[in-house]
Amino acid sequence: MGISYDLSAPEVRADPWALYAALRDEPGVHRVGPVDHFLVARYADVVEALERVDDFSSLEMANQLGPIDALGSLMGVEARDLPPTIISSDNPVHNRLRLIMQGRFSPRAVAKIEGPVRELTDALIASILEKGECDLVRDFTIPLPVIVIAQLLGIEEERFEDFKRWSDALIAIANARGAERQTHLAEITQLVQYFLAMAERRRSEPSDDLISVLIEAEREGDRISTPEVLAFAVLLMVAGNETTTNLIGGMVEAFMEFPEQLGKLVADPSLTRRAVEEGLRYCSPVQGLFRNATRDVELAGTTVPQGAPLMVCYASANRDPAVFEEPDRFDIERDARRHVAFGRGLHFCLGANLARREARIAIEKLLPLLPRFRRTRDERDWVDSWFLRGPKTLPLALD
Numbered sequence: 276m277g278i279s280y281d282l283s284a285p286e287v288r289a290d291p292w293a294l295y296a297a298l299r300d301e302p303g304v305h306r307v308g309p310v311d312h313f314l315v316a317r318y319a320d321v322v323e324a325l326e327r328v329d330d331f332s333s334l335e336m337a338n339q340l341g342p343i344d345a346l347g348s349l350m351g352v353e354a355r356d357l358p359p360t361i362i363s364s365d366n367p368v369h370n371r372l373r374l375i376m377q378g379r380f381s382p383r384a385v386a387k388i389e390g391p392v393r394e395l396t397d398a399l400i401a402s403i404l405e406k407g408e409c410d411l412v413r414d415f416t417i418p419l420p421v422i423v424i425a426q427l428l429g430i431e432e433e434r435f436e437d438f439k440r441w442s443d444a445l446i447a448i449a450n451a452r453g454a455e456r457q458t459h460l461a462e463i464t465q466l467v468q469y470f471l472a473m474a475e476r477r478r479s480e481p482s483d484d485l486i487s488v489l490i491e492a493e494r495e496g497d498r499i500s501t502p503e504v505l506a507f508a509v510l511l512m513v514a515g516n517e518t519t520t521n522l523i524g525g526m527v528e529a530f531m532e533f534p535e536q537l538g539k540l541v542a543d544p545s546l547t548r549r550a551v552e553e554g555l556r557y558c559s560p561v562q563g564l565f566r567n568a569t570r571d572v573e574l575a576g577t578t579v580p581q582g583a584p585l586m587v588c589y590a591s592a593n594r595d596p597a598v599f600e601e602p603d604r605f606d607i608e609r610d611a612r613r614h615v616a617f618g619r620g621l622h623f624c625l626g627a628n629l630a631r632r633e634a635r636i637a638i639e640k641l642l643p644l645l646p647r648f649r650r651t652r653d654e655r656d657w658v659d660s661w662f663l664r665g666p667k668t669l670p671l672a673l674d
């Protein structure tokens with residue numbers, strides 16, 4: 276079978292790594308589908324594209340990310356006319372937005388939620404133990420980040436179920452058409468109404484949550500507009516959920532595929548921090564994101580024409596043998612810190628400290644169970660996306 280250049284093709288979804296390897300073997304920037312765009316595959320070229328922020332703009336992100344598009348539909352405007360979000364803006368807008376939220380995601384700020392995240396993880400594991408079997412994705416890797424970000428945003432506990440549904444709709448809308456899209460839009464409308472009402476409450480009664488941080492910035496003058504508050508809150512919901520879910524699920528799969536690595540971690544749990552970095556490299560939960568050329572730009576010897584969309588493929592860079600020896604081997608003892616799973620430079624993941632902490636706690640707490648887990652179904656399925664990657668389900672029994 277020839278190599279397909281369509282990232283959404285079933286054989287590529289099942290094994291994107293073969294395609295990335297083939298693309299890395301060819302110098303330059305490649306054209307791929309499903310929507311015709313360029314893709315940059317080698318580590319050095321990915322880093323270069325991310326660092327050349329004047330040549331490669333992040334405005335393209337608004338056209339590629341479904342949820343943002345959905346917000347546009349709700350407001351009756353094209354995605355490109357929406358207020359910029361932190362991830363889909365260039366400077367000076369980007370810095371203005373990033374400064375508002377940066378402090379809340381610093382290592383010190385994130386360390387404060389260690390206790391609640393541990394408690395939540397214990398509760399999720401207790402219910403798995405009680406049942407003796409689970410779909411680890413449904414029962415653990417999805418609820419953990421969803422509940423954490425809901426708590427940080429200040430969502431009331433009794434709305435967590437709604438929040439989860441809204442959050443699912445935000446992800447699912449990217450691939451939905453017709454009636455299905457309308458159903459998701461209805462959910463997202465509820466979410467928007469909820470956030471608007473919540474913002475209103477926080478204006479008169481500020482609290483310690485992330486919505487209050489946004490409202491405080493709004494109050495201070497022209498730091499952020501009300502539509503930007505809404506878009507920021509939605510982005511925080513989306514950016515941190517499926518990504519962290521995919522990381523934890525992907526790592527559990529990797530440990531099942533490489534049982535000797537699990538043995539090493541069981542023998543020395545102090546390797547957890549390293550294991551999470553290797554998990555980020557090996558799984559690359561976000562396989563790639565988008566930029567567009569601000570003019571005709573040379574990259575890796577290819578001209579990317581002005582306006583052309585470019586996918587920076589973090590996943591391919593993370594398996595580049597020029598940087599990582601035997602890149603297809605999951606090896607928790609390697610020093611994987613040069614990975615670009617969180618991007619690089621200006622748009623480096625705002626939630627990286629939070630994601631790392633959640634993953635570390637999850638793996639640490641799951642560790643006693645991991646050797647006892649047995650797959651109850653051999654077939655694999657993957658999340659419905661060609662730029663996010665992780666197991667869609669993980670049905671397991673406890674031996």
Ligand code: HEM
Nearest residue numbers: 361362514515518519522560616617618622624625626630
């Ligand atoms: C394993 C989990 C995660 C992965 C793999 C991941 C990956 C990424 C990547 C690759 C970018 C760079 C975007 C670019 O280059 O344009 C990014 C940006 C971002 N991430 Fe994450 N992310 C994760 C978790 C989180 C969490 C938990 C949050 C917050 C709750 C979050 C919030 C953001 C935000 C707000 C940005 C935009 C930053 C900016 O543009 O300055 N992410 N993430």
